[in-house]
Amino acid sequence: xxxxxxxxxxxxxxxxxxxxxxxxxxxxxxxxxxxxxxxxxxxxxxxxxxxxxxxxxxxxxxxxxxxxxxxxxxx
Amino acid sequence: xxxxxxxxxxxxxxxxxxxxxxxxxxxxxxxxxxxxxxxxxxxxxxxxxxxxxxxxxxxxxxxxxxxxxxxxxxx
Amino acid sequence: xxxxxxxxxxxxxxxxxxxxxxxxxxxxxxxxxxxxxxxxxxxxxxxxxxxxxxxxxxxxxxxxxxxxxxxxxxx
Numbered sequence: 001x002x003x004x005x006x007x008x009x010x011x012x013x014x015x016x017x018x019x020x021x022x023x024x025x026x027x028x029x030x031x032x033x034x035x036x037x038x039x040x041x042x043x044x045x046x047x048x049x050x051x052x053x054x055x056x057x058x059x060x061x062x063x064x065x066x067x068x069x070x071x072x073x074x075x
Numbered sequence: 076x077x078x079x080x081x082x083x084x085x086x087x088x089x090x091x092x093x094x095x096x097x098x099x100x101x102x103x104x105x106x107x108x109x110x111x112x113x114x115x116x117x118x119x120x121x122x123x124x125x126x127x128x129x130x131x132x133x134x135x136x137x138x139x140x141x142x143x144x145x146x147x148x149x150x
Numbered sequence: 151x152x153x154x155x156x157x158x159x160x161x162x163x164x165x166x167x168x169x170x171x172x173x174x175x176x177x178x179x180x181x182x183x184x185x186x187x188x189x190x191x192x193x194x195x196x197x198x199x200x201x202x203x204x205x206x207x208x209x210x211x212x213x214x215x216x217x218x219x220x221x222x223x224x225x
Contacts, residue, residue, distance in 0.1 A: 014088070048114050055106025066091060096170075112185050122195065
């Protein structure tokens with residue numbers, strides 16, 4: 001019986017892949033809300049733009065942290 | 076039987092990746108709610124801003140705990 | 151038989167990561183509901199604040215239990 005498992009690579013790739021799931025959805029939710037809010041109340045576009053970019057950045061940051069995490073724990 | 080698995084890295088990366096899924100979505104939901112609430116009732120922006128940042132911080136904290144967890148359990 | 155796996159770390163990290171998915175989303179949903187309810191009926195803010203914090207705590211508790219679980223089962 002020969003079992004030749006030749007998996008290679010670092011599990012850090014899996015880690016980043018998982019870390020990108022949530023922010024991928026979260027960023028979409030934020031911009032979807034901004035689009036709908038702006039379409040209904042165009043005069044609110046300037047008021048809520050700050051929070052659209054803020055929410056996007058804070059959600060996206062979680063995926064970017066997942067990018068550097070393997071270097072922290074050992075690649 | 077030869078099993079030559081050349082996987083490298085720490086499973087802590089997978090742990091963080093999983094821990095970032097929920098907060099990534101949760102943060103997006105919180106800011107989406109704040110954007111829509113502010114667009115409809117601009118006068119409520121000051122009243123609800125506290126809770127937007129509170130909800131964001133409490134959700135994001137779960138991902139940040141996932142960042143330090145591998146150090147607690149052993150990298 | 152040669153097993154050359156260079157993976158390190160504890161699967162407790164994966165456990166916590168999974169445990170944080172639900173609460174990360176749940177906490178975001180609770181605060182999103184409170185933000186929108188407060189924006190529409192500002193006079194209800196005091197009445198519903200108790201339940202916002204209650205819902206947040208009960209959801210977050212699941213992730214914090216996931217943090218101590220590896221110590222219970224063996225790290």
